[in-house]
Structures are given as structure tokens and as C-alpha cells.
Amino acid sequence: MDSRVYVIGRDSVPQYFRLEAGEALSLTLAVPPGVSCRYCLEVDLEGPGASLDLAGLYLCPGAEQVDLRILVRHSVGGCTSRQLFKGIVGGTASASFDGLIYVAPDAQKTEAFQENHALLLSDTARAESRPQLEIYADDVQCSHGATTGYLNPEELFYLRSRGIPEAEARHLQMQAFLAPVARRLGDALADEIHASLP
Amino acid sequence: MEEIIKDLASAQEYKEGFVTEVDQEYVPKGLNEEIIRLISAKKGEPDWLLEFRLGAFRRWQQMTPPFWGHLRLPRIDFQDIIYWAAPKRAEDRPDEIDPALMETFDKLGIPLREREVLAGVKPKGEVAVDAVFDSVSVTTTFRKTLAEKGIIFCSFSEAVREHPDLVRKYLASVVPAGDNYYAALNSAVFSDGSFCYIPKGVKCPMDLSSYFRINASGTGQFERTLIIADEGSSVSYMEGCTAPMRDENQLHAAVVEIIVEKDADVKYSTVQNWYPGDAQGRGGILNLVTKRGICKGSGAHLSWTQVETGSAVTWKYPSTILKGDYSSSEFYSVAMTNNYQQADTGTKMIHLGRGTRSRVVSKGISAGHSENSYRGLVQMGPAADGARNYSQCDSLLIGSRCGAHTFPVIRSRNPRAIVEHEATTSRISEDQLFYCTQRGIASEDAVALIVGGYAREVLSRLPMEFAVEAQKLLSVSLEGAVG
Numbered sequence: 001m002d003s004r005v006y007v008i009g010r011d012s013v014p015q016y017f018r019l020e021a022g023e024a025l026s027l028t029l030a031v032p033p034g035v036s037c038r039y040c041l042e043v044d045l046e047g048p049g050a051s052l053d054l055a056g057l058y059l060c061p062g063a064e065q066v067d068l069r070i071l072v073r074h075s076v077g078g079c080t081s082r083q084l085f086k087g088i089v090g091g092t093a094s095a096s097f098d099g100l101i102y103v104a105p106d107a108q109k110t111e112a113f114q115e116n117h118a119l120l121l122s123d124t125a126r127a128e129s130r131p132q133l134e135i136y137a138d139d140v141q142c143s144h145g146a147t148t149g150y151l152n153p154e155e156l157f158y159l160r161s162r163g164i165p166e167a168e169a170r171h172l173q174m175q176a177f178l179a180p181v182a183r184r185l186g187d188a189l190a191d192e193i194h195a196s197l198p
Numbered sequence: 199m200e201e202i203i204k205d206l207a208s209a210q211e212y213k214e215g216f217v218t219e220v221d222q223e224y225v226p227k228g229l230n231e232e233i234i235r236l237i238s239a240k241k242g243e244p245d246w247l248l249e250f251r252l253g254a255f256r257r258w259q260q261m262t263p264p265f266w267g268h269l270r271l272p273r274i275d276f277q278d279i280i281y282w283a284a285p286k287r288a289e290d291r292p293d294e295i296d297p298a299l300m301e302t303f304d305k306l307g308i309p310l311r312e313r314e315v316l317a318g319v320k321p322k323g324e325v326a327v328d329a330v331f332d333s334v335s336v337t338t339t340f341r342k343t344l345a346e347k348g349i350i351f352c353s354f355s356e357a358v359r360e361h362p363d364l365v366r367k368y369l370a371s372v373v374p375a376g377d378n379y380y381a382a383l384n385s386a387v388f389s390d391g392s393f394c395y396i397p398k399g400v401k402c403p404m405d406l407s408s409y410f411r412i413n414a415s416g417t418g419q420f421e422r423t424l425i426i427a428d429e430g431s432s433v434s435y436m437e438g439c440t441a442p443m444r445d446e447n448q449l450h451a452a453v454v455e456i457i458v459e460k461d462a463d464v465k466y467s468t469v470q471n472w473y474p475g476d477a478q479g480r481g482g483i484l485n486l487v488t489k490r491g492i493c494k495g496s497g498a499h500l501s502w503t504q505v506e507t508g509s510a511v512t513w514k515y516p517s518t519i520l521k522g523d524y525s526s527s528e529f530y531s532v533a534m535t536n537n538y539q540q541a542d543t544g545t546k547m548i549h550l551g552r553g554t555r556s557r558v559v560s561k562g563i564s565a566g567h568s569e570n571s572y573r574g575l576v577q578m579g580p581a582a583d584g585a586r587n588y589s590q591c592d593s594l595l596i597g598s599r600c601g602a603h604t605f606p607v608i609r610s611r612n613p614r615a616i617v618e619h620e621a622t623t624s625r626i627s628e629d630q631l632f633y634c635t636q637r638g639i640a641s642e643d644a645v646a647l648i649v650g651g652y653a654r655e656v657l658s659r660l661p662m663e664f665a666v667e668a669q670k671l672l673s674v675s676l677e678g679a680v681g
Contacts, residue, residue, distance in 0.1 A: 106598065120613035123580065129608040134268075135623050138595035142623040148578070148610040149617070 001026055005185055009035030019079075021047025028184040029056035031066055033196050038067040048078040055084045057181040060093035061121070061198035070099040077108040077137070083115065086181050088174060090121030090198050096128040101144065105136040114144040119151060119177060121198065171197050215473060222414050225282040231255065234386055237282045241355050244362060254375035254385030263379045267513055267542040268571040268603055272447055274484065279449060281387045283414040284331075326351055328392045329409045330421055340404065350395040351406055354422050357393035364395055368426055372455040372490045372519070380451040380513075381488040384420045388453065391421035396431035396462070405661050407436040410452075412472070412483065418449035425455070427462035429495065434465040436664055439472050439508070445481045447510060448473075452487045460495025460522065465503070469664050471671055472508040479538025479567070482510025489516040493525035496551070500525075503659045505668040506533040506541060507675045515573065517546035520554035520585075530656040531560045532668070534675050535568035535600070544574035544591075544606075549582040549615065558589035561653050565596040565676065571603040578615035585612065591621040594652055596645070596676075646673045 003026040006013040010032070019025055031037060043052055058066050072081045081101070089095045101112045118127040131144040151173050159169035174197050175182070182190045225236050234255055238248040263271075326340035328351065344351050350361060357365050375385040392408040412419045427433055439450075450472060458464050475482025485508075491500045502516045518527035529545040547556040556576070564570035572591045593602035604621040626648050634644030649672060650657075657665055 108598070118610070120610055120615075122613055125611075125613065127608075127610050129606075129619075131604075131606065131619070131621070133593075133604040133621060133623060134601070135593070135595070135603060136601045138598045138600070138625040140595075140623060140625075143621060144604070145618075145620040146606070146608055147618045148608055148615070150613045150615075 004028070005189065006030070007032060007189070008037050008039055013039065015040055015042065017043045017052075019043065019045050019047065019050035019052060022049045023047065024051045024053070026053040026184070027055070028181065029054075030185060030189065030193060031056070031058035031060070031068075032193065033059045033061050033198070034064065036065040038069070040069045040071075042071045042073070043081070044073050044075060045079040045081060046075050048076055050079045052079075052081040054082065055181045055184055057085070057178050057193070058087040058095055059193065059196065060095050060125075061088065061090040062093060063091055064093040064095070066093070066095040068097050068099075070097075071102065072100070072112065072114075073102045073104070074107045074110045074112060075104045077106065077110060079107070080111045082113050084180060085116040086178050087116070087118040087127065088121065088177070088197070089118060089125040089127050092122075092124045094126040094128075096130070097146075098130040098132075099144070100132040100134060101142060103135040103137050103140055103142065107137045108139040110137065110140040110142065112140070112142045116146045117177070118148045119174070120148065121150070214471065223284050224280050224414070224417075227280050227416070228277045229279070229281060229387065233281055237387060237389070240282065241358075243358060246366065247358060250370070250375065251386050254382050255387075257376040258379065258382035258386055261376070261379045261382055267573075268569060268605070269511055269513065269540050269542050271484065271511055274447075274449060276383070278416075280414070280417040281420070282389055283417045326404055327407045327409060328353060329411075330390055330392070331411050343403070347400050347403065348397040349400060349402055350393065352393055354388075354391040354393050354424065357424070361393075361395070364426065365393065365424065368424055368455070368457055370455075372457060372492050373453050373488050378488060380486040381453050384422060384451045384453045384488070388420045388422040391423045391452070393423075394425045394433065394435065396427045396433045398428045399430040401431065402433040405434045405436055407438070410437070410439040412448055412450065416446070418451065420450075421452045423452070423454040425464060425466070426457045427459060427464045429459045430461045431459075432463035434467070434661055436467045436469075436661055438469045438664075438667075447481060448483050450483050450485050450487070450509075452489075454487070454489040454516075456491030456500060458491060458493045458495075458498040458500050458525075461497040462495070463499045464491065465501045466491070466516075467503040467660050467664055469505045469660075469668050469671065470508055470512070474508045474539050475510040475537065477537050479510070482539070483508065485509035485512045485514060487514040489514065490519070491517070491527075492519040493522050493527060493551075493554075496522040496524050498522050498525040499527065501528045501530075501659070502545065503530045503656065504532070505656070505660070505664075505671065506531070506543060507671045509541075510539060512539075512541040512543050514543045515546055517548070518556065519548045519550065520556065520582075521550045523551040524553040525551055526555040528556065529558045529560070530659045532563070532653045532656045532672070533560070533570055534563045534672060535565070535570045536675050537566040537568060539566075539568045541569070542571045542573055544572045546575040546577075547587055548575075548577050548579070549585040549587065550579045551582065551585075553584045554582055555585065556587045558587070558591070559655055560589075560591040561656055562591070562593040562602055563596065563649060563653070564593070564600040564602050567599050569601045569603070571605060572621070573605045575607045575609070576617050576619070578610040578612045578617060580611050582612050583614045585615040587617045589619040591619075592652070593621070593623040594649070595623065595625045642676075646676055649676060
């Protein structure tokens, strides 16, 4: 499997991937604090058996403007795509996620999943999600999910009642929230991301 | 599977497709200020309402039709529509209904004659009906029973005459005249519709119901419904629609406004069965509707339930503005499309008040060559502390030539609000079909059974009378979907 990790605002990040029959791509994106961006990614699954495993995290604790637009196009049947995005938005930042899964006519046996979860930390932060499905074939399994919420106060209480200071407890909560994506970044980058949490 | 689920070639039966021969009165074709003045004059409206219409018309002329829907809309020639058609009434017997009209409503199964209803069941099963035929309301039943409780339920024109203050206070307070292209058009030319006012603390003793029917050729229907539930009151309101079969597209652009005051409870149910066009996609109603309610006071509750099986094109987003603290709203929808029907429907939940709650359950079913989209917005305002939304949108595809789409938007500006959205797309699995057929259930019945189960969460929310009708409609619409 082709595994790639990109930090937006630091690396030069491809905006287009084309997967032929049997190709598998694992792609992980990170938007660190302090980066404002509009990033568009397009992935074409053009051969049967191609698979895409895409994950991303975005941290916007200050005044960032982050706009992620993801288009995954299933042109032929028998392909799989998975997407998982996690975002933390605080300060006066605004983050928007726009993800479209397109399944062409006759792209049967497609499996496509997408998730986007955002946490809001402040009154002035904004988060917007537009997960979209456009499906023209019937024998498919497609789903998307999106949530917007905040750090669970009960979890925080649990940690604090065990003697963990509030700031540290909040960091733990955020790390746990980001973990499914952060673990794909490699130790050095994951540590850097954890250290930058608000 | 391929043999079982075929494309829908065979025409489904649209049993409401008949035309009634009644003497009709029309205004000339076309749309300009003169026509609007003529409509207003025919209805004997006060000046302020004429001004409202003209104001809306002038705004409409500046507007362009919305293009963002996932729809292929035929070009609508607004000058080629008759904006007002009414069954002629014999002057000497104003209270009696034309027998031909009566027959129409009988065919539709609407109990217009109070005695029929009274003969059958106890007061609990009663339904007060306001029937709108083309542009006018022909009759409203159970007026007296309702009036005793102080409930006003009448046609819109009558409300303008008899309760002008109420109409003036609330008209366009939820859907402003310039809200969108079709709402502006409706505000300019609206013909009739239902008006309903439930006074403080009154629980409406029966379901209120409106039936809309397009009969005349070349006309459009532009009805306006205004429902006001004052503090602590409650009402269940139902709406049904049908139209004859014609090769032309007919326009239906309605506006529904609902005002829910403190602690009031409104349940609004629709079974929409306009003529969907034939199997080749010719004709059918263009259903371009604006429906919106506001939960004004704290603890107000508004529930939308809709079953959409008809219309060539549906463009409809019943929405709720949750302004009052701790107010709540629900949206339950089943949208079924077949042949070349297109539906772009969903809801908007605008959370403004503290602790507001909303729940969205949308079930789309597409078959044949149809396109079925869910489009929705959930917005959490800065003051919506502790607000919560849960949305679930499922799509079911029957056949490989149809499309099912989901376009939700989630906007949050509040770090103490929670929004959850999930959507799935699937088809009737071979395992489910096999399970049914090996138990001796014919494959067509099996599909109806599975679809019924799939839609049950929504259908069970409908009032009794409508639930039966909706279930029937779903199975009729599915006819021929399996071979």
C-alpha cells in the first residue's frame, strides 16, 4: 500500500490522485495551527478494486480560516473509499469541510464511507460541514456522518476528580478525539501536533 | 435480482387523474399588474392586501429563479399560465355545492358532508375539511363545532374579510414576500387557501384538514396557508393534494406559514399526490413550495410529517425557526420517486433559542429513472446554548437507473450545541427478498413489505386517516417496480 502523509502549509500537497485497478492509497492530511488554507482534493477511482483510505485533521485554535473540499469519484464499480476527518476549532477561527462522494451510473459494488467530526472550543469559532452523496447506482453501500460538538464535561470531570489538572485533562480529551487520525502521522509529527493543542 | 427489479416501464396507475366538468370562471392568461388587480378585485380584497400583492410582484420581477436544486426544470413561461380559475357558482343558491364538484371530492374520498362523518363515528374521529378547488375554497366543514371553542378555520379569502387584523398581523411574518422567487410569485397572485387560528389554551378537538385539487387546464395553483397557534394551544393539521392527468406541466407554488406561540403544539402532516407525469416523464405538476414555521415562544413545538409520492418535480423544504427557548421541532419525511420524477426536498432547522431541539428523519425511495435528493440545513446560532439536533437520512434505490443524493449543511457557531447527522444509501438486499419469497410472498408484495418497513418510522407519525392513504400510495407508486 502506498502510504503518504502531508502537512498542509508546509509540504507541497498533490491535489489530484487517480487510482487504477487494484491500486491502494493511504493518504493522511494535517492542517497544523496557524495555517489558513483552501485545499481542494480530487480522487478518481478508475479501475476495479482500487481503494482509498483518506484521513485528515485540522487544528484551528486562533484566527485561522480553513476550507477543505474533497471530491471522491467512483467511476467504476468494485472500489472502496474511506474518509475520516477530525477538526478542533477555537478562537475566532472558522473551518469548513465540504466532501462529495460521487458514484457514477453502473459503478456497482461500490463501498464509500465518509465521516467528519468537529469540536468547537469558543463562542466565536465557527464550523461548517457539507458532507454530500451523489449516487447513481443501486448496488452500493454508501454512508456519511457528520457531527459538531464540544468537549464532554463529564469526561473532564472524571479526569479532574482523579487529580489531573484541567488543562492537561482537556489535552487528553483532544488527543483521544484526534487519535484515529493522529496515529497515522508517525511519532514525530503526532508529538508535534499534540504539543500544539490549545 | 436483475429480473426481479426491472426498470419501471409499465405505467403506474394514478387514480386521481380524472377531470371534472364544471363551469369554470377564469381570468385571462398572463401575469401583469392588471391581472393582479383583477384577482384582488374578484376577491373583494382591501387595499392593503392589493398593495402587498403588487409589492411582491414588483420584487418578483427583479428576481431570478433559483438554480441550485438538483433538478432539471422545464422552462416555465409565466405568461402562459391562468392565475385564477374558479368553479362558477349559481347566484341563487350560494350555499349548495355543484353536484359535479361533490362527486369529485367523493371520488377523492373526502368527507365534505358533515352528516356522513357524523353518522359514522364518535367526535374523536372527526376531521374538519377545507377543500380548495383550483383557486377557491369550495367548502369548509364543522365550522360551528369549531367556532364554539373560538377556533377559526376557514378559507383564506374569508379570513381576509372577517379577521383582517389577524391576517394582517401574521401574513408574511414567517415567509416574507421577497423570500424566494416562487414565494414572491405566490405572494403576488395567491388565490385561496386555509386559515386557521387556535386561541389561547385551546386544544383543537378534531384534526383540521385541507384538500387541494388542480382541475382546470392551463392553470396554476397558488394557495396560501396560515396557521396560528396561540399560547398553550394545540392542533393537528393535514393537507392533501391531487390533480388530473395532463400532458402539460402545471405549476403549483404554495406558501405555508405556521406561527407557534409559547407552549403551543402544532402537528402538520402532508400527503402530496399531485399528478407525477406519465412513465415517459411527460406532464405532471411542478411542485415548488415554501413552507416555514416559527416556534416563537418558549416550549413551542412544531412537527412536520410529509409523504411525497406525486409531482413531476418537487422543490420543497419545510423549515422551522426555533426562536423560543426550549422549543422543539421534528421533520419526518418519506419521498418516493418513480419513472422520471425528480424530488429535491428536505428541511431547515434554525436554532436560535437556548436548549432548542430538533430531529430530522428523512427516507428517500427512488425507482425507475427518477432523482431523489435530500437537502437540509441545521444551523446553531450563537445563543443556542445546549441546543441539539439529530438528523438521519436514508436512501433506498430500486433499479440501477435512478439516483439518490444527500446534500446536508451543518453550521455551528455555538460551542455548547451538538449536531449529529448521518446518511446511508442502500438497496433492497437479495437476502431480504429471498427470505420473503421462499415463504411464499410474491416478489412485488415482498418489495412493498420491505419498503413499508423502511418507511414505517415516518408513516407511524401520520394521523390515522392519512397513514392508511399513505401506505396505499406507496404501494401504488411501486407498482411495476418489480417484475
